[in-house]
Amino acid sequence: MDWVNAILQGVMLGGFYALFATGLSLVFGVMKLVNLAHGDLSVLAAFIAVAILDVLPINPLLAMALVVPIMFVIGWLLQRYILDHSLGPDPMPALLVTFGLSVIIQNLLLEVFSADSQGLDAGRLEDEALSLGGGLTVGWFPLLTFVLAVLVLVGLQLFLSRTRTGRAFRATSDNQRVARLMGIDNRRIYALSMAIALGVVAVAGVFMGIRTTFAPGIGPARLIFAYEAVIMGGLGSVWGTLVGGIVLGVAQVIGAQIEPGWHALAGHVVFLAVLAFKPSGLLSRRGAV
Amino acid sequence: MSLLHVDGVNAHYGDLQALHGIQLRVEEGETLGIIGANGAGKSTLLNVIAGLETCTAGRILLDGIELQELPAHQRVGLGVALVPEGRHVFPSLSVRENLQVGAHLRRPGPWTVQKVFELLPLLVKRADYPAGLLSGGEQQALAIGRGLMSNPALLLLDEVSLGLAPIVVREFYGALAAIVAEGITVVVVEQDIGQVMRVADTVTCFLEGRVVLSGRPADLRREQITKAYFGM
Numbered sequence: 001m002d003w004v005n006a007i008l009q010g011v012m013l014g015g016f017y018a019l020f021a022t023g024l025s026l027v028f029g030v031m032k033l034v035n036l037a038h039g040d041l042s043v044l045a046a047f048i049a050v051a052i053l054d055v056l057p058i059n060p061l062l063a064m065a066l067v068v069p070i071m072f073v074i075g076w077l078l079q080r081y082i083l084d085h086s087l088g089p090d091p092m093p094a095l096l097v098t099f100g101l102s103v104i105i106q107n108l109l110l111e112v113f114s115a116d117s118q119g120l121d122a123g124r125l126e127d128e129a130l131s132l133g134g135g136l137t138v139g140w141f142p143l144l145t146f147v148l149a150v151l152v153l154v155g156l157q158l159f160l161s162r163t164r165t166g167r168a169f170r171a172t173s174d175n176q177r178v179a180r181l182m183g184i185d186n187r188r189i190y191a192l193s194m195a196i197a198l199g200v201v202a203v204a205g206v207f208m209g210i211r212t213t214f215a216p217g218i219g220p221a222r223l224i225f226a227y228e229a230v231i232m233g234g235l236g237s238v239w240g241t242l243v244g245g246i247v248l249g250v251a252q253v254i255g256a257q258i259e260p261g262w263h264a265l266a267g268h269v270v271f272l273a274v275l276a277f278k279p280s281g282l283l284s285r286r287g288a289v
Numbered sequence: 290m291s292l293l294h295v296d297g298v299n300a301h302y303g304d305l306q307a308l309h310g311i312q313l314r315v316e317e318g319e320t321l322g323i324i325g326a327n328g329a330g331k332s333t334l335l336n337v338i339a340g341l342e343t344c345t346a347g348r349i350l351l352d353g354i355e356l357q358e359l360p361a362h363q364r365v366g367l368g369v370a371l372v373p374e375g376r377h378v379f380p381s382l383s384v385r386e387n388l389q390v391g392a393h394l395r396r397p398g399p400w401t402v403q404k405v406f407e408l409l410p411l412l413v414k415r416a417d418y419p420a421g422l423l424s425g426g427e428q429q430a431l432a433i434g435r436g437l438m439s440n441p442a443l444l445l446l447d448e449v450s451l452g453l454a455p456i457v458v459r460e461f462y463g464a465l466a467a468i469v470a471e472g473i474t475v476v477v478v479e480q481d482i483g484q485v486m487r488v489a490d491t492v493t494c495f496l497e498g499r500v501v502l503s504g505r506p507a508d509l510r511r512e513q514i515t516k517a518y519f520g521m
Contacts, residue, residue, distance in 0.1 A: 164389075164393065167382065167386055167389060167390050167393075168390065168393060170379065170381060170382055170386075171379045171382060171390045173381070174379040174380055174381050174382065175377055175379060177341060177377075178373060178377045178379070179379075179390075180340070180341070180360070180361040180362050181339060181341070181361060181365065181370070181371050181373065182362075182365065182390050182391055182393045182394075182435070182439070183362045183363075183365035183366055183393045183394035183439065184362055184390075184393055185360075185362045186362075
């Protein structure tokens with residue numbers, strides 16, 4: 001039963017990783033941009049929540065209603081006024097810009113908030129669990145994270161497949177140059193995709209802040225897990241992001257079950273195994289952006 | 290006033306000048322055929338009109354509106370549609386979705402998905418297939434249909450016969466008559482001189498980025514065309 005519980009926790013953890021990875025997958029799918037600042041942007045979202053909660057004594061989950069639009073606007077402005085200038089046939093300039101952005105965000109947060117670890121307190125939701133019978137339990141907070149991750153992915157999939165702008169995203173992902181011949185303004189699509197990505201990463205950041213403590217420098221560690229989930233799931237695949245997240249989450253929890261220090265290592269080993277046997281990803285290009 | 294007026298247009302690829310002072314006019318409802326050998330600048334001209342390449346001198350006017358400073362996506366809104374060389378359908382989108390993307394700006398006009406299917410019936414049974422799985426002829430039909438979905442005033446067709454079986458090419462050029470009947474002005478770039486001479490109201494020959502011959506097909510002799518085409 002311990003093992004079944006562990007796998008269940010791993011699936012819930014996978015939802016958390018999917019929230020992190022979704023924005024990364026979207027931005028790469030549309031713009032072919034590898035955003036090295038993605039993890040730091042989730043930490044930024046968590047610290048924005050800290051700042052809001054310093055002024056408004058509300059539950060962090062309610063503060064998310066402010067954090068998400070703030071990060072949405074940051075994403076739009078970031079793309080329009082900084083990253084757009086670095087996009088081109090050569091991926092290196094954009095990569096370097098996002099690396100620089102990562103450094104800037106970390107140092108900015110250090111300057112404003114210090115190096116002290118912070119946390120977001122969601123109250124009883126963090127501690128209480130739901131009994132599923134047969135000795136199985138799942139925490140309300142991990143369950144909420146997983147459900148929210150699925151809802152975000154459903155929403156994103158519907159947006160991409162059923163809306164005019166979603167079709168424009170997919171067309172731009174397939175061929176940016178020819179998309180312009182359809183009347184699609186690439187710059188607007190890029191800005192919107194980055195805004196949506198950061199809106200989703202805002203959710204991930206707040207949930208991370210509730211789930212664990214955080215500090216200005218933890219962004220790169222988050223980035224590694226996000227990329228592993230994206231790559232295992234299949235680059236540009238919306239549902240692949242969830243599958244990749246679940247595979248990673250289950251691997252980490254099972255690793256920790258075997259030996260507590262094997263949590264991250266188990267995830268990396270499974271990641272390498274997927275790369276070796278299915279390098280295109282488990283759900284490559286199905287339901288894709 | 291001509292619908293399309295290309296006035297002294299130059300274009301460069303780095304230091305290489307691809308177009309030299311191109312002058313041409315296309316009247317509304319007419320079909321202009323542009324012929325020439327590889328590298329003559331034909332596709333470059335269409336790309337410059339559509340906004341995929343910039344002109345380094347000169348003006349491009351569509352119904353009196355200057356286009357040369359406008360980005361490509363805004364020219365679509367004014368009525369310019371380019372069917373690019375090599376088809377370039379969106380492979381992960383279905384046939385129907387490719388057509389719907391063609392209507393992204395929702396310009397008013399007669400062309401709808403249903404009307405495109407009536408014009409190009411080979412697309413009907415593939416409507417929900419990913420476009421990347423279509424044959425070359427089907428992809429070309431889709432690219433043309435996608436161009437029509439923007440309800441253009443000016444349709445630019447770049448080498449639609451490239452790599453296709455003659456029977457398929459004949460079908461496309463048969464469909465072109467229906468397109469022209471809707472009042473669309475067409476500029477067709479081709480290496481198949483015979484097809485162009487059959488469909489065009491005016492034929493222009495390019496050589497090394499310059500217009501070297503222009504006239505009504507009935508007025509052009511084979512020897513004239515051959516000399517102009519090969520620069521003899």
